[in-house]
Each structure stands twice: as structure tokens, then as C-alpha cells.
Amino acid sequence: MKKITKLTEHTGIEVPVICGPMFPCSNPELVAAVSEAGGLGMIQPMSLTSVHGHEFRAGLKYIKSLTSKPVGMNILLEHAFKKYQHRMDQWIDIALEEGVQFFLTALGHPRAVTDRIHQAGGIVYHDVVGRGFAIKAVDAGVDGLVCVNSNAGGHAGRKSAEQLLEELSDLGLPLVCAGGISKPAEAKKMIDAGYCGVQMGTRFIATNECTVHPDYHQAIINASADDIVLTEKISGVPVAVINNETVQRMGTKATGLEKKLLRHPRTKKWMRMFYTTQSMRRLPNASKKGGSYQDFYVGGKSVGGIDEVISAGEIIRQFAEELK
Numbered sequence: 377m378k379k380i381t382k383l384t385e386h387t388g389i390e391v392p393v394i395c396g397p398m399f400p401c402s403n404p405e406l407v408a409a410v411s412e413a414g415g416l417g418m419i420q421p422m423s424l425t426s427v428h429g430h431e432f433r434a435g436l437k438y439i440k441s442l443t444s445k446p447v448g449m450n451i452l453l454e455h456a457f458k459k460y461q462h463r464m465d466q467w468i469d470i471a472l473e474e475g476v477q478f479f480l481t482a483l484g485h486p487r488a489v490t491d492r493i494h495q496a497g498g499i500v501y502h503d504v505v506g507r508g509f510a511i512k513a514v515d516a517g518v519d520g521l522v523c524v525n526s527n528a529g530g531h532a533g534r535k536s537a538e539q540l541l542e543e544l545s546d547l548g549l550p551l552v553c554a555g556g557i558s559k560p561a562e563a564k565k566m567i568d569a570g571y572c573g574v575q576m577g578t579r580f581i582a583t584n585e586c587t588v589h590p591d592y593h594q595a596i597i598n599a600s601a602d603d604i605v606l607t608e609k610i611s612g613v614p615v616a617v618i619n620n621e622t623v624q625r626m627g628t629k630a631t632g633l634e635k636k637l638l639r640h641p642r643t644k645k646w647m648r649m650f651y652t653t654q655s656m657r658r659l660p661n662a663s664k665k666g667g668s669y670q671d672f673y674v675g676g677k678s679v680g681g682i683d684e685v686i687s688a689g690e691i692i693r694q695f696a697e698e699l700k
């Protein structure tokens with residue numbers, strides 16, 4: 377029997393598990409494998425194009441050649457570069473034309489895209505870390521919220537999954553739990569508590585289909601939850617990474633000058649641009665070249681529950697079994 381939740385109804389998937397969008401780890405084969413197994417693979421457009429080298433529409437067609445099941449797409453709304461903003465608008469149109477119906481917005485204000493996506497029959501969920509952002513997203517007309525908690529890989533939240541559930545339940549939207557999950561029993565606990573599904577990132581990096589360097593897989597397998605530290609050096613706001621020599625050498629705190637520049641409205645934009653340029657170069661290198669590149673690996677506390685590389689389909693099957 378399938379597990380039916382608001383998330384499965386909104387997306388047409390069979391198992392309420394999302395493989396969260398990941399720059400630079402969302403290669404098309406991973407996205408397709410998750411969807412083909414009954415979960416929801418999420419396209420990260422920058423990852424698809426700049427890292428994995430697909431022209432956007434051709435990349436979507438390639439994913440569609442691997443699975444006929446639903447896939448979703450990530451929309452990053454806060455752009456340092458005007459050119460990128462224009463490109464994101466085009467990508468949304470192309471995705472809608474190619475049949476993508478589920479969109480996950482992050483970082484900015486979803487009002488910029490909700491009407492357009494709804495008119496085309498699509499669904500919009502928004503990434504939130506607390507009530508303030510959630511209320512803005514509700515006002516913008518989103519259909520659901522992905523609640524990013526303090527255990528998440530990437531841009532981590534500050535609150536626990538339980539705190540977010542308590543804080544956001546009265547808003548009347550379906551809530552997806554993102555952060556800290558690697559085992560089916562953890563997902564079941566969250567869904568029993570009131571979430572309509574889970575989103576995992578780190579667990580899906582350690583899969584056969586994710587084409588990162590084997591050193592990245594190994595770093596996830598070797599790490600325990602205590603090895604995850606937050607660094608402001610990647611994007612100016614805390615990003616969860618696996619602690620290693622590079623992270624220690626870089627330090628984890630933005631300098632006084634960086635903080636000052638990030639606060640000022642005029643210089644903030646330039647700082648963001650600087651960070652974007654840096655991470656566009658460093659993150660793909662680390663994920664593709666491994667330890668030989670002496671770099672860092674983005675990942676969350678769920679590393680503690682990951683001890684082998686398996687197929688993405690096997691992960692979805694294990695979660696389906698637990699959640700049925």
C-alpha cells in the first residue's frame with residue numbers, strides 16, 4: 377500500500393521522500409534514479425548546466441529519457457547576478473514547457489514566481505527556517521513549506537525539526553522535514569509527528585548514481601555528526617560542512633570586514649557576488665576532484681547514520697517499506 381500524504385498528492389509521487397536539490401551534487405542520473413524509484417528527484421539548474429554540462433532543455437530531456445515519473449526543480453530567488461536572474465526566468469518557462477510541475481523556491485521571496493507557476497498548473501513549496509519567512513511565503517501563495525532544521529546539510533537552519541513543526545503547524549500548509557535524516561525510522565517518526573514528507577540531501581550524495589568523487593563518498597561514510605561544523609566562509613551565512621584540514625585552515629567565521637561589508641546594503645551585493653564566484657569554482661572542484669584538490673565537503677549531521685554507498689533506488693525502497 378502506498379503512503380498518501382499532501383506531498384504525494386501535490387507531486388504525484390509514491391513515496392513521500394524528496395532528494396533535495398544540491399549544488400553541485402544534483403547530477404541528472406541521480407535526479408532520475410530517485411524519481412524512477414518513486415521519490416521526487418529535484419533538478420538544481422546551476423548544477424545541471426554549469427557543473428554537469430547540459431544545456432538546460434537538453435538536460436531536462438535527458439532526465440525525461442531516464443524516467444517518465446515526476447521530477448521537481450529548485451528556484452534560487454536571490455541573485456547577485458542580473459544575468460543569472462534572467463536565466464532563471466527562462467529556465468522556469470522551459471521547465472513548465474517540459475512538464476515539470478513541482479518547484480521548490482529558496483533564499484528570496486517566492487511572490488516573484490508563484491502566480492506564474494500556478495497559472496501553468498504547477499505547485500510551489502518554499503524553503504523556510506522559521507516563522508517570519510514562513511508567513512511571507514504563505515502571503516505569497518505557496519502550496520507548502522520545506523522546513524530546514526539545524527541538522528541540515530548546506531544552509532542549515534537554527535531550529536530543531538520538532539520546534540519548526542510546532543511553530544508552523546497552524547499555518548495550514550503541508551510541511552516537509554529537511555535535515556538530519558538518513559534512516560527510514562527517522563522519516564517515519566517525523567511523518568507520524570505531522571510532517572507530510574522528508575527531504576534528504578547528504579544521504580543521496582553517498583549513492584552509486586551521484587557522480588561526486590569517491591573521496592566525497594568516503595568523507596560522508598567516515599564522518600560522524602560531531603564532525604559537522606558551520607562555516608560562514610562559503611556564502612557569508614552558515615553552511616554545514618564536514619570538518620577537515622581545509623576547513624580548519626580557512627577558519628569558519630567571516631572576518632570583521634566581511635561582516636561589515638555583508639551588512640551594508642550597497643556592499644552586500646558585491647560580497648554575495650564574491651562568495652558566489654568563489655563557491656561556483658570551489659564546490660564543483662571539491663566534489664569532482666576529491667581530496668587531491670584539498671578542499672571541503674558540504675554535508676549535514678545525517679552523515680552519522682550513513683555507512684555505505686548504495687543505490688538511490690534502494691534508499692527509496694527502504695523508506696517505502698518503513699512508511700507504507
Ligand SMILES: Cc1cc2nc3c(=O)[nH]c(=O)nc-3n(C[C@H](O)[C@H](O)[C@H](O)COP(=O)(O)O)c2cc1C
Nearest residue numbers: 396397398399528529530555556576577578674676
Ligand atoms: C551539498 C549540498 C548542496 C545543497 N545545495 C542546495 C541548493 O542548491 N539549493 C537548495 O535549495 N538546497 C540545497 N541543499 C539543501 C538540500 O536540498 C537539503 O535540504 C538538505 O541537504 C537536507 O539536509 P540533509 O543533508 O541532512 O539531508 C544542499 C545540501 C547539500 C548537502
